[in-house]
Amino acid sequence: MSAKTRPEILIIGGGIGGVAAALALARRGMRSRVLEKAPEFGEIGYGIQQGPNAYRMLDWLGVMKELEPQAVFTKNLILIDALTDRELTRISCGEPFRRHFRAPYTVVHRRDLHGALLEACRKREEIALHTSKDLVSFADRGKSVVATFADGSEYEGWAMIGADGLRSRVREILIGDGPPQPVGHVTYRGVIPLDQVRDQSHFDDMVIWIGPNLHFVQYRLRGGTVMNNVATVVSGKFARGERQDYGGPEELAEVFSRTTPDVQEMLGYVGKDKNWVLHDREPRPGWTRGKVALLGDAAHPTLQYLAQGACMAIEDAVVLSGKLEKAGSEVDAALRAYEQERYLRTARVSLIPAPLRSGYSFFLSLFRHTIQTKPAQKPTNSTRKMAVASVLGSTAGSGAWACADAKRNEAIDPARNLFMAGFLKGRSASGHG
């Protein structure tokens, strides 16, 4: 059966991962039906960073042309000590960076990114889009999958992709490993007009102010017309066992109270009436069974510290579509091959930033475990750069990524994967996950 004459694939969830998957399948001539629970497709109104890995795939998906006028091309990634205002390091995203990663570092508004993907989906006859479809259950009937929704409707697909996010119903049925766990970190966000930002010295950069148990991220969006602000704290209340009510605005102010007056002033740029209590899962295999596979946060929730969760979902979409294109009648094998290719890569991305979570310890940890050879060695600016680059490089799209360009299928770095497999085995033996 050729890809074009195959029956359609069901995609549960129309977030960034779901619509990217539909577009990637269409790009390879396959039909799909996206079934979204919400009454409308959409994204929340804040920013998203796109490493060069995501840029290359979005380009392959054909949406970068539409997205580029809205995107901001980051000049530098800068880390600043939030207690002293001292610049710790910066990575230039200029020509050498672009050459190395074969793409720029960009930041976009989530609605612009999701909107560009959705618009592209709307233009493809291979894609059907539905809202108000809340998946309740599914049955894998061997030759097809039948999905049942809360409104009583049923759809049959050649395969089914669960792209239904952090609290995935598809995952609940497939793996059943319970809800994601709170990690004790709370985030506040805000997008404000540019003229309301007092310090304009970093307008072309993505800046992170880091300090003990906190960080503050800032970058421009929408062609540079507005500023995205994100403040995150690691809650002391949560660490002391107060699980019901933690990370409120008063704790935000308390954790930031040792930062410079400039950083404290920036707290005024984030809304206090809403926050995001962050949740996580240990990496765990088993995202595919029969004709059903998970994708994006449903498969591997990724905290924001490397700004790669959505990038990983887009990578998943491209890799999965490639496997299905070549599947013939072997759908189950193609889905297994997809998980095999993606599992260690996504596990690495979700586990690497663990030290970043508490601000300062990010550097200490990197120096001790990655860069520093002698314990007493003082970090120089170049070792700092190497440390940050090693983290960025591991995600930003060097050797480890299976390329979006179908003709350039880069091999996954076997040494890194061997290390990661051993590491994950060690973690589960010591009681993680």
Ligand SMILES: Cc1cc2nc3c(=O)[nH]c(=O)nc-3n(C[C@H](O)[C@H](O)[C@H](O)COP(=O)(O)OP(=O)(O)OC[C@H]3O[C@@H](n4cnc5c(N)ncnc54)[C@H](O)[C@@H]3O)c2cc1C
């Ligand atoms: C503070 C913060 C900052 C972040 N910053 C970045 C960043 O800079 N860069 C980056 O790459 N990533 C970032 N991320 C991560 C990124 O937001 C997520 O990884 C990404 O949005 C996941 O996309 P998804 O499509 O897998 O899931 P989602 O976006 O959660 O989409 C899931 C969709 O499925 C639908 N759904 C749910 N249940 C059902 C059901 N039963 N039936 C049908 N539909 C259903 C939902 O309504 C939703 O539309 C950040 C995350 C946070 C919390």
